[in-house]
Amino acid sequence: MKTDMQEIKDQAAAQKGEQEDVLIDICGLQKSFGKNAVLRGIDTKICRGEKVAIIGPSGSGKSTFLRCLNLLEEPTEGNIYFEGEDIVHTKHINECRRKMGMVFQHFNLFNNLTVIENIMFAPVKLAKQRLKKQKAHYRWQKFKRFFGAKGEELSAPNDSVAKIEKAAKDRAMQLLARIGLADKASVYPSTLSGGQRQRIAIVRALAMNPKVMLFDEPTSALDPEMVGEVLELIKELADEGMTMVIVTHEMGFAREVATRVLFMADGKIAEQGPPAQIFGAPQNARLRDFLSKVL
């Protein structure tokens, strides 16, 4: 038994050394709602390609932790570095959020937009914004040129609104085809099943080409027969190498897909490690208690 443990630990250490390519660095993260301290100091690093599963009893702060990662909740204390940038104090939070896809328990598809519009909306809006900025920059440069300023080589932005929309639409259709819902492109979300909605929510996040995907109990609001299709899609993404953080109650799924499992209790990481260790040889008493209840 002891040698087993040692082996697992060595493996974990080796893995860590191998991929010390940190994507998100969380330092001393604390969050309280009024007097209710929900997160009480969380330190961990999430590396590129890692699939982190977060488990823990209800109310332990799993959702709050995940929402802090993309600043949907503002941390009370501590820092979060995303690709080295301090996102708690940045002025460009919207740009940072684009690099993090988030999937919610209740899907949160936009009810006033069709399925394809749901997927296209943010990419198109942001590309248009960028184009507008480029155009303004171009005009300003030309204006300066006119008065004799010298500068870098000038080139007009070669994008157009139509091009942007076309590209976004093609990409959206591609994504929909991938999940087998191309025929639902122009219906409203309210007509779809939970499983279909959640898969669309996932590709909506993917359409932004995020560097990491954050899932908050993506299957807890689904009927049992639809859980499979959603987990299947998430697993596919994992196999493609997407970095992900998943809060889940599906222990089987965590065991299969995760490279690391975090067990949260009382706003802290009570234990973490590879799934084999967490599920096979839990050390923490609370974790053992928790596992005996859910397994």
Place this chain on the structure above:
Amino acid sequence: MFFETLWELVTSSKYWGTILEGFYTTVIIACGAAVLGLALGIIVAVVKIAAKKNKKLKFFEVICDLYVSIIRGTPVALQLFILAFGILTIRGFPLEITAIIAFGINSGAYVAESLRGGIQSVDAGQDEAARSLGLSGMQSMRYIIVPQAIKSVIPAIGNELIALLKETSIVSMIGITDLTFAAKIIGAGHELANYLVPMLFVALFYLAVVYLLIFFIRMIERHFQQSEQHADERKLEKCRIRMEKRLRAIDERYMKECTNGEN
């Protein structure tokens, strides 16, 4: 007796003149107050919603809260008196304008509450999803939240406008001859010497305008409900046409390949 008096009323151009003048005053006051109320309501609602996220606006939020609770907690007649006899006491200041301001300020508070209620009725997850995709708060509000809130806001605002129109009937208390007071003038002893007939008669005017308003509100409501369904159908149709085109192109290519193969 009743019909005789009614006949006298509808055949007299003098009475018609009084009624139409009163009607005109009522409509002007109601319209002016509606415009002012909507503008005020939108501003207050925007401030209140913005203040929730931005702590620096706390001061303005307190002012808005104070405004809404004072207006909603006191009778509109009293508000009208305070403005007419306590604040806008400048000689020669048009009373109609005073009434417009009083009712505008009054309905602004109610409009603000309707707007806020509508926005709050939209699931918070919608905003969170928008923000998580990197959209700004403004973009989320404009393209996701407001379009969804509008469906519940329009009936509420409509009701407020209807209430406003009817409430303007108290302006006679500061000496304005509106539709209601016109009926009272006509009913006086030295005129028709009958109050019931002219009052029932002007009631029809109010009813007509209220029904007209209801009709418009329904139309707007339906517009917002149908636009979704229609857009849906239109898009399906477009999609179908495109698919057919593509299929035809594939067919043609296939035929071409077949004939090439034969050669």
